[in-house]
Amino acid sequence: MDLGLKDKRIMITGATRGIGLAAAREFAAEGARVAITYNSAAGRAAEIVDELGGPDQAYAVRYELREPDSINAAVAAVEDRWGGVDVLVANALWFTWVDPTQTPPFEDLPAAEWTAQLRANVDGQLHTVQRVVGGMRKRGWGRVVLLSSVTAHYGLPGSEIYSASKAAMHGFARGLMWGGKNVLVNVVAPGATTTESMEMVAPEIVAEQERITPSGRLSTPTDVAKVIVFLCSEANGGVNGELINTAGGR
Numbered sequence: 001m002d003l004g005l006k007d008k009r010i011m012i013t014g015a016t017r018g019i020g021l022a023a024a025r026e027f028a029a030e031g032a033r034v035a036i037t038y039n040s041a042a043g044r045a046a047e048i049v050d051e052l053g054g055p056d057q058a059y060a061v062r063y064e065l066r067e068p069d070s071i072n073a074a075v076a077a078v079e080d081r082w083g084g085v086d087v088l089v090a091n092a093l094w095f096t097w098v099d100p101t102q103t104p105p106f107e108d109l110p111a112a113e114w115t116a117q118l119r120a121n122v123d124g125q126l127h128t129v130q131r132v133v134g135g136m137r138k139r140g141w142g143r144v145v146l147l148s149s150v151t152a153h154y155g156l157p158g159s160e161i162y163s164a165s166k167a168a169m170h171g172f173a174r175g176l177m178w179g180g181k182n183v184l185v186n187v188v189a190p191g192a193t194t195t196e197s198m199e200m201v202a203p204e205i206v207a208e209q210e211r212i213t214p215s216g217r218l219s220t221p222t223d224v225a226k227v228i229v230f231l232c233s234e235a236n237g238g239v240n241g242e243l244i245n246t247a248g249g250r
Contacts, residue, residue, distance in 0.1 A: 004234025006031035009082045011075070013063055013128060014092030016041045016048060019147065019190065019228075022221035023089055026229045028052040035078040035085075037063030037092065065092045065124035066116075075131040085132045087143045087232045093165075094120035103158035114161040121165035126172060137180035143232040146173055148189040150247045170243050177241030184240045186231045191247025193219045215248030 010027045014020045015036035024034050034052055038045040038060060045060035052058035061077045064070035078085055094117055129144060136142025151159050152167040169187050176185045192209040209218060224246045230236055231244070 001235055003030050003229065005229070005232075008032045008086045009035070009078070009084055010087045010089070010232070011035045011037070011078050011085045011132065012089040012091055013037045013065070014039075015089075016044045019193065019221045019224045020089070020091040021048065022225035023091070023228050024048065024052060024058075026222070026225045027087075027232075028057060030229065030233075032087075033057055033059075033082055035059045035061060035082070037061055037074055039064055039092075063092065065094055065128075066120045068127050071124065071127050072131060075128070079135070084135045084139065086136070086139075086141065087145075088129065088132050089145050089147070089228055089232065090125050090128055091147045092124070093147070094124075106160050109161075117161045118165055121162070122168045125169065129172075129176070133176070133179065133183065136183045140180075140182050142180070142183040143236070144173075144176070144183070144185040145228050145231050146185070146187045148187045148243070150189050150191040150245055150250050152189065153245075154250070173243075174241050184231070184236060186239060186241065187243045188224065188228055188231070189243055189245045189247070190219060190224050191245070191250050193221060193224060193246075212250070214250070217248065219246055219248055 005027060010032045012020050012024050012034065015024045016038045024036050027034050034057065036045060036048055036058065039062065042062070049055065049058040049060050059078065059081055061074045062070065063074040075085065125146060133142065133144065146169040148166040148169045152163045152170070155163055173185045173187045227244060227246050231239060
């Protein structure tokens, strides 16, 4: 299947590891030009640029989800380099794994802590999309994929704020999908995925996630990335405003 992605200009936030990196590799394999963002891993980002084909095919730019000025600068840098952004994969997030048995109940959580997380994971994503979607509409073609989580559906202990921020992406996509012909906006919601972050999770928790997954295994970053690439391609002409779970049946 020809996905029509050759020379398309892709921007993937948070792409130095995990699902973001897997998506960058899949887009590059289709001949797209891929801009990856990083926060602090500049050296790793430079290695990925080389892996994806060097500066003619890949570009790395610093991006901080909590800083609007950084978001503006990152998008401007990609636009200056390639003339625009055809595809945005909003993958970056602010999340720190903690043992749910050690987190305070919501009623004891300081407001400053949860408002900061919401502002990063909601405001930061909306700000990024706003910065690129106007150009897509003017050119008459664009694709946006927002990364959510199945945690927004079924929850986890201590996940109130994270789940709320991810659920917000669903409502945002349903509104944004009306904004322009041939500009498609969708949400991908992974479950437990075998990223580097899973190494910090206790083995018994991983085993339980596998047990309750109908497919019998956790998704890999590549599993999720292939769905993202299809949604962002010319092959997708009618999937718009949808929430696609990539959690093995959960």
